[in-house]
Amino acid sequence: MIKEWFAKQRMKASLFQVFRNADIGISYSYGDNKGTVYPKIRKVKFDYERKTAICYFSLPTGLDPKEIKKKEYCFHQVFGQNIEVKGEVREFKLTVYAAKLPSELTYDFEAYSPSFKGMALPIVAGMDLNGKLIVFDLLKNPHLLIAGETGSGKSTQIRSVLATLIQALPPERLELFLCDLKRSEFHLFRQVEHVQELFVSPAEMLPMLQYLQKEMRARGDRLDQHEVTHIDELESPPPYIVLCIDEVALLQKETKLMELVEEISAIGRALGVFLILSMQRPDRKVLDGKLKNNLTVRMGFKCADLINSRIIGTPGSEKLKIDGRMLLKTKDYDLKEIQAPFLTLDNAKKILEPYKVAKPNDRFNSFKKPPIDVIDLTENENGVFGVLDE
Template identity: 55%
Template sequence: MQKKLVDCFDVAGLYLKYESDKFTRKIYPKIHSAQKLDNRIEYVFTLLNGMDPREVRKKEYAFFQIFGRTLKIESDGIKKYVLTIYAESLAKEIKWNWSDIVGTCQHFKLPIYCGKNENNEHVAYDMVKNPHLLIAGETGSGKSTQVRSVLTTLIKTTTSSHLHLYLADLKRSEFHLFRRVEHVKAVCTKVSELKRVLAYLKKETECRGDLLEKYEVTHVDDLPEHERVPYIVLCIDEVALLKKEKDAMEIIEDISAIGRALGMFLILSMQRPDAKVLDGKLKVNLTVRMGFRCADLTNSRIVGTPGSEKIESSQGGRFLLKLEKLTEVQAPHLDDVNAKKELEPYKRDDVVPIEESIPLCPNNHTVSNCGRSPLTDEEEPPTPQFGLLEDE
């Protein structure tokens, strides 16, 4: 077993040379152990004094070339490394199962469940700490199913008083399942409807900014209990359709820039990456990317997941996750039928038109009702603390 690791050191150039008049010798990192465990092989080795640990990270590709894709390299950051080679590869398909994933998600404030990695481990993260998500991939790659899975998981892990969802589906094909869900404040199928929502959310950013300034805190989670506001997630399917809507894109970019502190987050998806849309501060602020199968290297680089162009068409639901580093993940499959069953307990009986639920000019939107549902005609507006926000 040790010989294979030595071959890897040799290919990667991870050695020091000792030269004398008679011969030249390669001195490799010291291998302390190599053992077979239940479903993996584990190597422990240390670098020689004078070897740069950054070289291991640079030459990490050599480990994958020699040992395959199912490995993990862990380090103390100085000399010691643990290389684990797993026997199992990524599952070809996994089912979205609430009882299976709830334990992974329950510790996060705003959990985004991704799927399973090549070590058969659940992969999830907290959107509050890693704001804004881009999901991209060709038709049939699993992108739409993943959006459905992400939203369903958010609904099941977070109460409607702590999470408000605003959904935009300009193709009118994806978000009908989420109508009447108590967390969902709007499902937009027209650009005019989305613009109405964006105007409302722009006012919301101003309102929440006033709250942070009033209480001299840097995040809405630090506000006093009586001023706490729900998280807001704006999810737009096929955001590339908005590239000609300059005003709309500016608001989306603003949310990407300041939304983290305000508890406002983006989930954007698109089939074909568009460099004009993913340009400037929007691309920079989309800190997490899910790159499903892309047409070519250019498209995968636009998404920020180079290598996703190599995903085969037979690998539905496979994607590269860019979080701390690129990780290959198998997304869970959640079909329409099961999604309906999971969402049914959260459905309301009534359907409120966007014109009623989202005021175009929210004159009642004051610091004291920030983040709460718009007032109905029967309710009296609360006493303003700073006066009304003026319409722009």
């Protein structure tokens, strides 16, 4: 107890040193009395299981909360790199981590799979500063944006996400539509049974997106018919559909395509249709208000500058220095620093080999099938009139 008390006093003293060095406070002057009111340190506690120290402090009235973010470098100078400073308006929390994130986290599906229990579409984000594996369900956190510069780990993360989905779900429960506009990432998935087709140009994408639009309408009609709100409530639910577009920024001039993508983001969740979008350089024209708001999960790898990281919604990702390191933002995690799994191209090929099948060379054949519950009216009419004629 005595050792812990002294340790807490040292933490308080160090935090107060940050406030003084960074001039985080409100100056006052009453006659001959002059001074500064600094933030009040309310509590210090240690989490021995997670190996963290947490300091709670509140700002004096009149101090701009933005000062904490502006001078976050001062917290790092005193407490090191493995910290988080979070809060808003008045109440803030400083978390100091004793553990360090690994500079590389090897992809391991068998180690991850116990965390998938109860999840429909598991996505492994990576490991946080507590050494905890962060996994979320795309069904509950619909539509994912992955952004970052070349070499930051973005492409490896897409590879990891798709490989995990393929191993976690059988092909009758998952259909993948992959769009590789750079023609550099998705070739290894081409013959995987889950993959309906691989597209490499906007011209190829248009009929596919129109098919998905019809499929969503048919699924919506089926929900109305059975008076349910989600496809999983149906007695025989159709498979989940995941549309993954690498370098979606190349579609900024394709108004019709982007309208269809936005429609998926708006209504796809209940219908079992989900987006995974990636881009190197964020573009405001592509990430307009509606689409951006519907992308509930953002993975911000290293960006060129603060402007780009703000477009993604992960300010601070421009400061990341380690490959595979990102800031994750979801409705449950507000800018959590994560080390993403590293899946090499060779290992990905080995993982995917058992899932590959021979496919016809007829491009677009896989998605030209009619949407679910669509009746062949021509055949039906012939049958009816044939009976009447008789």
